Amino acid sequence: MDWMDSRIMNAEDLARQVGEAMYPRDRAAQSLGITLEDIRPGYARMRMTVRPDMLNGHALCHGGFLFTLCDTAFAYACNSHNHNTVAAGCSIEYLAPAFEGDVLTAEAREHVLHGRTGIYDVDVTDQHGKRIVAFRGKSHRIKGAVTDPPPDLRKTDQEKP
Numbered sequence: 051m052d053w054m055d056s057r058i059m060n061a062e063d064l065a066r067q068v069g070e071a072m073y074p075r076d077r078a079a080q081s082l083g084i085t086l087e088d089i090r091p092g093y094a095r096m097r098m099t100v101r102p103d104m105l106n107g108h109a110l111c112h113g114g115f116l117f118t119l120c121d122t123a124f125a126y127a128c129n130s131h132n133h134n135t136v137a138a139g140c141s142i143e144y145l146a147p148a149f150e151g152d153v154l155t156a157e158a159r160e161h162v163l164h165g166r167t168g169i170y171d172v173d174v175t176d177q178h179g180k181r182i183v184a185f186r187g188k189s190h191r192i193k194g195a196v197t198d199p200p201p202d203l204r205k206t207d208q209e210k211p
Contacts, residue, residue: 061091065130069094071197072129079122082115086126092160092170094126100152111148119156120172120185127158127170128189132196138167140187146180153177158187166191 069089073079079086079096082104088095098119106112120142128135148154154174161169167190174183 061131064132065089065091065093068130068132068196069126072126076122078118082118084119084122087155089126089130091130092127092163094123094130094158096123096126096156096158098154098156100148100150100154102150105150109150111150111152111154113142113144116144116148116154116174116183117142117185119154120158120174120183121187123156123158123172124170124185124187124189127160127172128168128187129196131163133191134194134196135168135189135191138188138190140185143184144182145184146176146182148174148176148182154182156183156185161186 066089069086073086082098083101084096084098086094087097096119100111100115104111104115121137121140124137124140154176156172156174158170158172161171167188170187170189172183172185172187173181174185175181
């Protein structure tokens with residue numbers, strides 16, 4: 051394995067470490083039953099089952115819960131590089147309704163990351179693969195790290211063999 055393969059593997063390990071650090075502190079996600087299914091650099095997949103207490107007056111999943119699912123996946127994806135990152139703005143398009151019992155999957159993907167700013171797209175699908183929501187978030191890096199990186203990621207590129 052060459053150095054670049056090792057760095058990629060370590061970046062994936064670091065993303066998993068970030069997810070393991072964030073989720074126990076994420077009481078909002080836990081209270082809504084949102085689970086972290088996968089996390090990689092610039093990517094996160096979250097899952098939520100629509101409960102009766104998430105329904106609006108039309109017996110559909112309330113848009114606020116759909117937004118929260120997207121925003122949560124966005125947060126994990128943009129923090130996956132282990133830089134504290136917050137939302138700077140976002141937009142959402144509700145494409146189809148979700149109903150009680152639907153199992154929703156939100157996949158957040160990094161579209162661009164430049165300096166301290168990133169753009170992430172989140173798609174939500176139901177258990178049948180039907181697209182429910184399209185979300186785009188803009189992130190901004192702030193000071194600090196989510197977790198301590200593994201020792202071999204603390205070295206600079208110049209220190210690598």
